[in-house]
Amino acid sequence: MSALTSSIPTFDHDEIIQSHPIATLLIDKGGVILFVNAAAEQLCNIGRAAMVGRVVYDVIGMDRSYRQRMNDPATSALFAHRAEISIGARKSAFVDMQMVPYGRSGHRILTLVPSQSDAELMGGAIGRSGRAAGAAASMLAHEIKNPLAGIKGAAQLLARKTDASGERFTTLICAEVDRITTLIDQMEHFSRGQPIACAPLNLYQPIHQAIETARARQFPGVRFAEDFDPSLPLVHGNHDAVVQILLNLITNGCEALGGRDDGVVRIATAFRHGLSIDNGDGRGRIALPIEVSVSDNGPGVPADIRGDLFDPFVTTKREGRGLGLALVAKLARDMGGTVQHMRDGEWTRFRVHLPAVSKKGRDA
Structure with missing residues (x-):
């Protein structure tokens, strides 16, 4: 000894x-x-x-x-x-x-x-602030968009009658109008009550589309790693919604790395036996065996906002609007799934869980 x-x-x-x-x-x-x-x-x-x-x-x-x-x-x-x-x-x-x-x-x-609370795991509703943002967007979008369209039209008319120095300002006006309109469109996502059309989906199609879109942005110093389970069954989901979820999470991971030379964003899939959740929508417990996770080895989310991470307008980015993760949570929930955030050692991990296609759905 x-x-x-x-x-x-x-x-x-x-x-x-x-x-x-x-x-x-x-x-x-x-x-x-x-x-x-x-x-x-x-x-x-x-x-x-x-x-x-x-x-x-x-x-x-x-x-x-x-x-x-x-x-x-x-x-x-x-x-x-x-x-x-x-x-x-x-x-x-x-x-x-x-x-x-x-x-x-x-x-x-x-x-x-x-x-954990719904604010941390987003197992339930988006939260009171999410519903408030949706109600505000629904009431204000129409009233704001109309004058914005008028402002942009007037700026385009002025651009025809001004010199090069004046055109610089009319171009700026149009660009700012477009930016505000885009922001309003993003806010309106929270007020839409229509369910997402879901169908049997090969998860790797939206995964690869999201990865390729993120690669095209050429984030410096970021390496993408993939760890896929090739035996996953079809997912009951929506292609565009899954692309949007993953693109938001991958982009956030790349931006969190801040250009460091050893930055890694890892996209992984897995089958989790026995995982289920009750979203409180009257459908009872739903099995969510399909997991896709996006992880990065960046500094992580500040402790003071982790509990509110999926609420609208919560962000650590200087130019951020705080709508990306709120939209991720809403899209996941609209497909009957959920999204979780956790700090795992040196990794910040977001895990999306989605339902698999039932045997009846496969037969159809």
């Missing part, structure tokens, strides 16, 4: 699990609770003695589909984002629920992590 090995203290693993801040339960193959840690007792507001020996879904109220899967010895793994649970007479709560196999006896470890 080396001197370094001998200096490492031994640990009481039971005490480590008991002190772990994540609610953790051990259940057998029939769903009977064998062990709970202190965090689980606190989350459920029930003592260990009242939980051990009971079937887990008799203690923690949950959707029938989860009860069936926990009661099925053949189901060893489960992951659900924002699963709704209830304990006793308490109001329901949303948790990220994960179940993994433990040992060879059919036992399973179940963890319950309170879900």
Whole structure:
């Protein structure tokens, strides 16, 4: 035994699990609770003695589909984002629920992590400020666009009668009118209630279109890396919406790198078994197994705006309008999906989750 090995203290693993801040339960193959840690007792507001020996879904109220899967010895793994649970007479709560196999006896470890707020994960609506921006755009767009068109028309008439020095100013007027009109068009995205037309989609078509468009802008010092799962099924989505989402995320990643020589923007896809979400739109839980992520090794999002990152007009860019990520979140939600932001080590990662085409859809 080396001197370094001998200096490492031994640990009481039971005490480590008991002190772990994540609610953790051990259940057998029939769903009977064998062990709970202190965090689980606190989350459920029930003592260990009242939980051990009971079937887990008799203690923690949950959707029938989860009860069936926990009661099925053949189901060893489960992951659900924002699963709704209830304990006793308490109001329901949303948790990220994960179940993994433990040992060879059919036992399973179940963890319950309170879900992040909608402002952080955009699992629900865009947020109050998003709806306010939509309402404002709907009311003001028509009133603003009409005088803008008149201003631009007058400037174009003046340009015909002025010299070169005057034409410089009329050109500036027209350019500024076009810029303001574009801004209003972007704001109007938040007031449109029409659903996006979705169909079976090969995800790699919009991915490659977005990457090629970003490459054409020639961001200095940025290298693109691709990590694709070639076995992904078709996505239930909209081609143009996916292109817009990815182009916004890739462009943001490139701009965040600020021209550094070792900048990398990584685009990856994966299939996530068991991931589902309830968007609160009356359709119940929707499986979102298709993941496409855009990551960069830049400095990351400042901590003070992470909670509001997907709200309109929140930006770190000097010339930014703060509409790009709000639009990303809205388009993802309109397709029945969601978008998440996270800081993973040295990487800033945005993960978009979308539904796969059902078997019925493939047959059609």
